[in-house]
Amino acid sequence: MKIAVPNKGRLHDPTLDLLDRAGLGVEGGSDRQLYADTVDPDISILFARAADIPEYVADGAADIGITGYDMVREAGADLEELIDLGFGNCRIVLAAPQDGDIQQVYDLDGKTVATEFPHLAEEYFAEMDVDAEIVEVSGATELTPHVDMADAIIDITSTGTTLRVNRLEVVDEVLKSSVRLFARDDVAGTEKTQQVAMALRSVLDADGKRYLMLNAPQDNLDAIEEVIPGLGGPTVMDVEGQDTVAVHAVVEERHVFETINALKDEGATGILVTEIERLVD
Numbered sequence: 001m002k003i004a005v006p007n008k009g010r011l012h013d014p015t016l017d018l019l020d021r022a023g024l025g026v027e028g029g030s031d032r033q034l035y036a037d038t039v040d041p042d043i044s045i046l047f048a049r050a051a052d053i054p055e056y057v058a059d060g061a062a063d064i065g066i067t068g069y070d071m072v073r074e075a076g077a078d079l080e081e082l083i084d085l086g087f088g089n090c091r092i093v094l095a096a097p098q099d100g101d102i103q104q105v106y107d108l109d110g111k112t113v114a115t116e117f118p119h120l121a122e123e124y125f126a127e128m129d130v131d132a133e134i135v136e137v138s139g140a141t142e143l144t145p146h147v148d149m150a151d152a153i154i155d156i157t158s159t160g161t162t163l164r165v166n167r168l169e170v171v172d173e174v175l176k177s178s179v180r181l182f183a184r185d186d187v188a189g190t191e192k193t194q195q196v197a198m199a200l201r202s203v204l205d206a207d208g209k210r211y212l213m214l215n216a217p218q219d220n221l222d223a224i225e226e227v228i229p230g231l232g233g234p235t236v237m238d239v240e241g242q243d244t245v246a247v248h249a250v251v252e253e254r255h256v257f258e259t260i261n262a263l264k265d266e267g268a269t270g271i272l273v274t275e276i277e278r279l280v281d
C-alpha cells in the first residue's frame with residue numbers, strides 16, 4: 001500500500017505529524033526523497049506535489065493520498081473521500097479590487113479572470129452562466145488585477161490577509177476546502193485502507209480529549225459518576241480489600257477543570273489527568 005503525501009509546502013509537516021501520531025511514522029528523513037518506508041512494512045510513502053497527488057492516486061502510482069479537496073476538484077480526479085483530516089482549511093473565492101466595477105459574478109461577462117485553478121474556474125463560470133475569459137497563472141495571482149492582466153481572480157483565502165494587503169475583496173465563494181484522505185475506488189474498501197483510515201480517525205477523535213483516573217469512595221460512586229460528563233460511562237474497578245474504587249473516564253479537555261473541582265467535592269482522591277494519543281472505538 002502506497003500513500004501519496006505532499007513533499008513540501010504547508011501541508012507537508014502536518015501530514016507527516018498526523019501519520020506519526022497514527023502509528024504510521026515515516027522512517028528516515030523525508031527531505032527530497034521520492035519514496036519512504038513507514039514503521040508498517042506493508043505501507044510506504046510516495047512524496048509528491050500536493051497538486052499532483054490526485055492524479056497519482058487515480059493513475060495507480062499510489063493507492064491512497066492526502067491532499068487538499070481543492071486539488072482533487074481541480075484535477076477532476078474521480079476519487080473516494082474517506083476522511084476530512086481537519087487542517088488546511090481554506091476557501092477558493094472569486095475576488096476583485098475593492099471599490100471597483102465588479103460587485104457580483106455577473107459583472108464578469110466578457111471580462112478576464114486570473115487563477116491557478118483554471119478547471120475549477122471553468123466549472124464555476126459555466127454553472128453561473130457567465131462568459132469570462134480565464135487566464136492561468138502559476139502564482140502571485142493577487143497582483144494580476146493591479147497590472148491590468150485581469151479584472152478579478154479566483155484564488156485561495158484563509159485569514160483574508162493576502163486579499164486585504166492587495167486591496168481585493170471577496171465577490172463570491174467558489175469552494176470550501178480542507179485536507180482529506182482520498183482513495184481510488186478499487187482500494188477504498190480494502191482492509192488495509194480501512195486500517196489506515198481508522199488509525200488516522202483515532203488521532204482526530206482523541207484531539208481535545210483527556211483521560212481521567214481517580215479513586216472514589218465506594219459508597220459515593222453514584223455521585224461521582226454523575227459528575228463525569230458524557231462520552232460513554234466511566235470504567236469502574238474495585239480496589240482490592242478497600243472501600244475505594246478506581247474510576248477511569250474520557251473527558252473533553254474543556255470540561256476537565258470543572259470536573260476535577262466537582263470530583264474533589266464528592267471525595268475523589270488521587271486524580272490523574274493524561275493526554276490521549278489515539279481513541280479507537
Ligand SMILES: Nc1ncnc2c1ncn2[C@@H]1O[C@H](COP(=O)(O)OP(=O)(O)OP(=O)(O)O)[C@@H](O)[C@H]1O
Nearest residue numbers: 008009010011050068070071088089090156158177
Ligand atoms: N492560506 C492557506 N490556508 C489554508 N490552507 C491553504 C492555504 N494555502 C493553501 N492551502 C491548502 O494547501 C494546499 C497546498 O498549498 P501549498 O501552498 O502548500 O502548496 P503549494 O503552493 O503547491 O506549495 P509550494 O508553493 O511550496 O509548492 C492548497 O491546495 C490548499 O488546499
Ligand SMILES: O=P(O)(O)OC[C@H]1O[C@H](OP(=O)(O)OP(=O)(O)O)[C@H](O)[C@@H]1O
Nearest residue numbers: 010139140156157158159160161162163
Ligand atoms: O488568506 P491568507 O491567510 O492570506 O492566505 C491566502 C494565501 O495563502 C496561499 O499562499 P501561500 O502562503 O501558500 O503562498 P504561495 O503563493 O507561495 O503558495 C494562497 O495562495 C494565498 O495567497
Ligand SMILES: [Mg+2]
Nearest residue numbers: 009010139156
Ligand atoms: Mg501556496
